[in-house]
Amino acid sequence: MSTHTIAAVSTALSNSGISIVRISGNDSLNIINKIFKTNHKILPNNIVYGKIYDGKIHIDNVLVSYFKAPYSFTGEDICEINCHGGVQITKQILDLVLKNGAILAQPGEFSKRAFLNGKMDLTQAEAIINLINSKTSTSTKIAINQLDGNLSKKIKNIREELIELLAHIEVSIDYPEYDYEEVEEEYVNKLIDKKIKEINEILSTYEQGKYIKDGVNVAILGRPNVGKSSLLNTLAKYEKAIVTDIPGTTRDIIEETINIGNIVLNISDTAGIRDTDNVVEKIGVEKSIKILDKVDLVIYILNVENKIEKSDIDMLSKIKNKGIKLITVINKIDKIEKSIFDTFMDELRKNNIENIIPMSVINENGIEELKNKIEEIFETSDLDYNTELIITNERHKDLLNKSIEHLNISKKEINNGKPIDIISIHIKKATALLGQIIGADISADIVNKIFEKFCLGK
């Protein structure tokens, strides 16, 4: 299909034991023959030892493997040079391959060719990138499941039944003796309902899947000096943020990624929220409020030494009204009597604040409780990550949602007594949208966009 032969370094460019330069396309073996000397015969599915030469100059001692089309990752001839893993030597070998006829691969181009040559469908290609980017064992399991084709299988099944339904409808149109009677209506309605239910079941896993794949976005918010940066440092287990007793210490958003069990948290420590005339701090405060647009969870910290201000209650309501998950931490409990804590707690409860964690960051009191609460909120133990189908890609979610929209329209049209050919237009549309998930009927532009996000050499 593709004409030119491509090459790239498939391993990370840093000093390591070995690096792999991958070549794919008709010219792969020709290029290898020009630069590689060996005493062995280069046979498909074999790996041979030999030396790389640039003309007369000996560059490296390497292993070369050869996979003959169509039995390779891309479906084309592939040669891989396993060279020593120095950055300089790897670059030199890649340059040599390029000088001898290959062109540098685009990010994701090997996978794109695998898809275009029918070696895998789009969900499987997307699973590769999820697998590479995976940060926890759970997201790895989900990606492997998708790579095995489990999402594709499910989508194909739903799609096939809709295609059968369309064929059934065509028969009704072409052979008027089979009138499109009420029985037919009931049959079509029932089948569409069943498909909507199946699609919804897949969709319902998305939120969880997204958290597992991309991590949970968390902001630590609160007024100045309540202990936000101290909490970030304790969770990160090192002094990431500057902590002082001067209110207004943090001016910019400070980001850190940590794992709690199998959950990845992308935490942002923020500037303490207050009215201020300081230009720099003011910008920081604005950023703290703006961050609400992109977080899944807010940890709102209150200092038990202070009284709860109206601004705190307003902020807590704002967070809740935006539908963001909320944990409220009462910090510095090491500094007060129990009775003060009780009064504080009562006032929060009066304002319908739940998920409250008493804490002394300095003594690491309440940290485990906070972690447990986060796990409780974001880990649904009833999903079996080993076997269950979980979607993590926004593209899949959007296409599933749109296909449901069209199935719902077709149901409405049936109930409104619209002619069957009108109804079938929407079923066809839903079928096409489902097809786009696995890569059927998809435009070259979209394919390019998807593979652009891949890394170089994959």
Ligand SMILES: Nc1nc2c(ncn2[C@@H]2O[C@H](COP(=O)(O)OP(=O)(O)OP(=O)(O)O)[C@@H](O)[C@H]2O)c(=O)[nH]1
């Ligand atoms: N006694 C006590 N002091 C604490 C506790 N947590 C934080 N502090 C102290 O409170 C002060 C402020 O802590 P920070 O973590 O800088 O507070 P912050 O909320 O990030 O403050 P800004 O960046 O100014 O918004 C520091 O002196 C901390 O050592 C705690 O649990 N108990």
Ligand SMILES: [Mg+2]
């Ligand atoms: Mg701070």
